[in-house]
Amino acid sequence: MSRMPLPEKKPSAPPISTHTQRDERRRKLADVRQELVLDAARSVFFELGMEKTSIREIARRAGYTPGALYSYFPSKEHIYGALLGESLERLNDRVQQALIDAPSEADRLRAAATAFFEFYRANSHDLDLGFYLFQGMAPRGLTPELNTRLNTRLRDALLPCHGALQSMGMSSAAATREVTALFAHIVGLLVMSHTGRIRMFGQSSQELFDAYLANLLKRVQAK
Amino acid sequence: MSRMPLPEKKPSAPPISTHTQRDERRRKLADVRQELVLDAARSVFFELGMEKTSIREIARRAGYTPGALYSYFPSKEHIYGALLGESLERLNDRVQQALIDAPSEADRLRAAATAFFEFYRANSHDLDLGFYLFQGMAPRGLTPELNTRLNTRLRDALLPCHGALQSMGMSSAAATREVTALFAHIVGLLVMSHTGRIRMFGQSSQELFDAYLANLLKRVQAK
Amino acid sequence: MSRMPLPEKKPSAPPISTHTQRDERRRKLADVRQELVLDAARSVFFELGMEKTSIREIARRAGYTPGALYSYFPSKEHIYGALLGESLERLNDRVQQALIDAPSEADRLRAAATAFFEFYRANSHDLDLGFYLFQGMAPRGLTPELNTRLNTRLRDALLPCHGALQSMGMSSAAATREVTALFAHIVGLLVMSHTGRIRMFGQSSQELFDAYLANLLKRVQAK
Amino acid sequence: MSRMPLPEKKPSAPPISTHTQRDERRRKLADVRQELVLDAARSVFFELGMEKTSIREIARRAGYTPGALYSYFPSKEHIYGALLGESLERLNDRVQQALIDAPSEADRLRAAATAFFEFYRANSHDLDLGFYLFQGMAPRGLTPELNTRLNTRLRDALLPCHGALQSMGMSSAAATREVTALFAHIVGLLVMSHTGRIRMFGQSSQELFDAYLANLLKRVQAK
DNA sequence: CATGAATGAGAGTTCATTCAT
């Protein structure tokens, strides 16, 4: 990402903006402004939820008029796509962070899985984002490229768990199966927590998660 | 209201419509028509999804004008409520059916859980219905009574699993915990199956469910 | 209004319902039920106001279905017409009542005018009724006969004032002028009281009415 | 963004649109269009009356789609509010105009009151506007600020009468009382004129107003 | 007389998106 400095090039010439330089500046500005729109979108979406989020409101908070947003994103769906992208980056950050001080493989598994669970437990709206966009295999109105990128980042977030399981002696296939199940369990717990079903049974999603994780570890170590 | 019995039949007398008879006929007609509306609603909803379902479209398919629906249901949400109600009845039917030929308690657990899982796997829209209405503990625009009824029926569908677990020696509290986890796992698997995440990992929700169930049984029997 | 008893007529004959008798009975029943509808209409209208009054709600309170009301009144407007008719009867009753113990002509004027004012001050909805129906000279959807009857009863309620003024020496023309002005003043005060304009000026409609009446009396007696 | 000042004028240079100029032009255009909507609204309202005035019809006449009106006004009530605002401005204009050539205080009172009366007599729909919005102290869906502004302008229109009465020796409190009564009388006369009640009594609202005013003047001067 | 299902017209409002400027 860093750019090599050019030590000497036309030192006497007045600093004329070249095409590339100007383009770069522009792109940077555009990026900053796009980020501004995303910030607004996130704030709206986190405050009002998916259904009540409107282009108008996002524009208002970003200090733009509705039409302006279409310079940055081709549709509402793409804004959500970008938000989801950011969300997945944050998720990966958390998971990586959690791994730093994990001595054993078992600790790595526990740390990564817990970070994953905690991320979505604490930020339920990030979960909503994913659900909104992944209704059926064809993610709403997104480009296949974006879709692939998002999928990859989701996988990435689960990779440490997979790695740990393998390191603990599991075959890759078995590890994948376990990771998928773990993922599903987490999602299930959180969805049901959101919709109040877990409270209905007098349970706590956290305890249930811990129990699942403990069982998983036991299973792995038993082999 | 009681009617004198006529010892000797008057076979020639024409069958006089009593009040109750007429009322009954009417109620049946009304029920039929309400069911017609629900059929239309279900078809719209299953085809277009919750978000794109509109009163207009339901009415169109039912052969009514939009306003007419309001004779049958006081609001759009109530139509969903009725749909969900039916769905839960079907779910309970399946679960009960599955229990009929289950000799052992372990079989009962397996049968009930599998029926539950299969119901939603095969009818993914029924799962959507529940999600739409249970956004947060306060189901959209439903009366608390209806809400309670729906919750109860959901619980009912899981009761056999709970019973089986207890019969196998679990405490009630532990059984509840396991049932909740089972429920969450099923929901997680199905939600992720819907959204293509499971295929993404090259897995099958059915196999994952079987594995979860097997583990659960092993855990129970180990005690 | 009383009905002559028929001392002896066919004492031996079995009491066969004649056409007229049956019709009479029917009419009475119809009247009773019509009154029931009006009671319901009044209660709705007084509670919810003109705008929120609906045929449905009236029917509901009267224990009928909407369609049934059309047996009694050809339109919503006619129900209002009937309500206004009743209202004017009550108004006349009050005015007549007030006159009973009025010794002098001045007292009669004061009593009648005050009764009129008080009636509408205390029952603001009765005023609304009149306004709703008399939008422009063509009273909404009423028959000319009903309209004339209503106008007559309104006049009747003001007649005592007119009479008193004449008895105090005014010409009929002058008395009419004064009565009209008095009526207008009352209506103005009440309308403005309704809409909060009088409070806005820190005044009370009652005091203003008293002042107007005092001035009127002074003017009459000065002649 | 700053532009180097050119000491020597380039008289041939074309007039460059500055930001402010463009903004101004835009605002003017917007104002014109808003006025267009108001014109349409007024025409609908004056033709069909308040109750039958719909956003759709206003839009149709203004050459817009319904949704477009919401760029100009946040709700139907706000359109009425704007209409009433204009109306009150016109009223105040008339009153001020009438005061110009009034030599004495008595003339001022007469001129102001007559202008007020005449305004509403000649433009009965302006009176309706006020009534629609001031149903109860809380003008429908208006902001408190707009409400206050409207109230103030109404008061303003009556202020000259108040001032004249004071100048003629009345206390402020007494003047307020008289102005309120005058206002009520005018409203009463006009309302009853509208609804045909005054014609019913063979009277003319104008003569009755003159008589009231004459009496008021007499009372003031008698003191 | 009464029902109650149904009509049909219409209400106000919202919103993603477009596009001339």
Next chain:
DNA sequence: GATGAATGAACTCTCATTCAT
């Protein structure tokens, strides 16, 4: 790049009235 006016389609819901039964 940004504006903001405008579209056009859609939304849920309400209501007086009608009419076969």
